[in-house]
Amino acid sequence: MVAIASINTPFGPSEEVLVAAMTDQGEQFPADIAAKLMDIPFGLPRLCETVPPDELEESLHWQYWDFLGSSDLESLAKLEEADADLERKISAIERECKEIVGMAWQAMNKLRHDRRQSDLTTMQRAGIADQLRRLETVPEEVGKLVNSRVSRLRRTHEQLEDAILASLQGHGEFAVLGTLRWKAQSGYAPSPLGDNEIRVGVPVPKNQLAFIRDEFARSLRNAFSRLEERVGSLINSIEYNDELDSDKIRHLKKVLAEMLT
Numbered sequence: 001m002v003a004i005a006s007i008n009t010p011f012g013p014s015e016e017v018l019v020a021a022m023t024d025q026g027e028q029f030p031a032d033i034a035a036k037l038m039d040i041p042f043g044l045p046r047l048c049e050t051v052p053p054d055e056l057e058e059s060l061h062w063q064y065w066d067f068l069g070s071s072d073l074e075s076l077a078k079l080e081e082a083d084a085d086l087e088r089k090i091s092a093i094e095r096e097c098k099e100i101v102g103m104a105w106q107a108m109n110k111l112r113h114d115r116r117q118s119d120l121t122t123m124q125r126a127g128i129a130d131q132l133r134r135l136e137t138v139p140e141e142v143g144k145l146v147n148s149r150v151s152r153l154r155r156t157h158e159q160l161e162d163a164i165l166a167s168l169q170g171h172g173e174f175a176v177l178g179t180l181r182w183k184a185q186s187g188y189a190p191s192p193l194g195d196n197e198i199r200v201g202v203p204v205p206k207n208q209l210a211f212i213r214d215e216f217a218r219s220l221r222n223a224f225s226r227l228e229e230r231v232g233s234l235i236n237s238i239e240y241n242d243e244l245d246s247d248k249i250r251h252l253k254k255v256l257a258e259m260l261t
Helices: 031-039 054-115 122-136 138-167 215-239 246-260
Strands: 002-009 012-019 173-178
Touching: 002 054, 002 138, 012 031, 012 054, 054 122, 054 138, 054 173, 122 138
Parallel strands: none
Antiparallel strands: 002 012, 002 173
């Protein structure tokens, strides 16, 4: 059974395809394995006349709540990042303004020092006084600028915070798209084994998986190769084991052949 879940967050829409699957014997697949079934090629589809069991829809609903929880955690994580970013911006503004005020005080100290010189003309003294009056207003003006910029940043951050907290109460949308029923066929029909015969090899032909390029198929092919190598090593160890008679060797080889087929 396939469904789609979606929700709008302050950072944009979030959407996920949910898949729930189970065998005819009632064994449910984990969600990540069930999603891999959608990548398996299939033949011509036909109308599904099988009524899906209730456990599938129940599993989809659990996945839906997991999806909502994951979306909420992502939003809260981004809110935490926004908190840290806000503090960094405020610290940068305060540091920049502190440097400006410091430079203004240094300039005023120098002007006061220059004003104490006895050889200054009346015009020069008047110019120094005018510069001091302008510099004395810098700390107050910078303070107002800091308060204005910080207040604007905090208002923007509060709006984001309110939007995130409101989104945590939303349930988004959930819709079942349809139900599929697979009938798996390996395409492998081994010939009967004789008493003294052993078949070594991968039971499912590898070329049937060659066109599947995802990680799941590659893992299958690697697992088949490792299985083939290990069984071959077991057969060699059985052949040269002096403690086993011919009947036991033949029996063990038949067991290994049945495992492979």
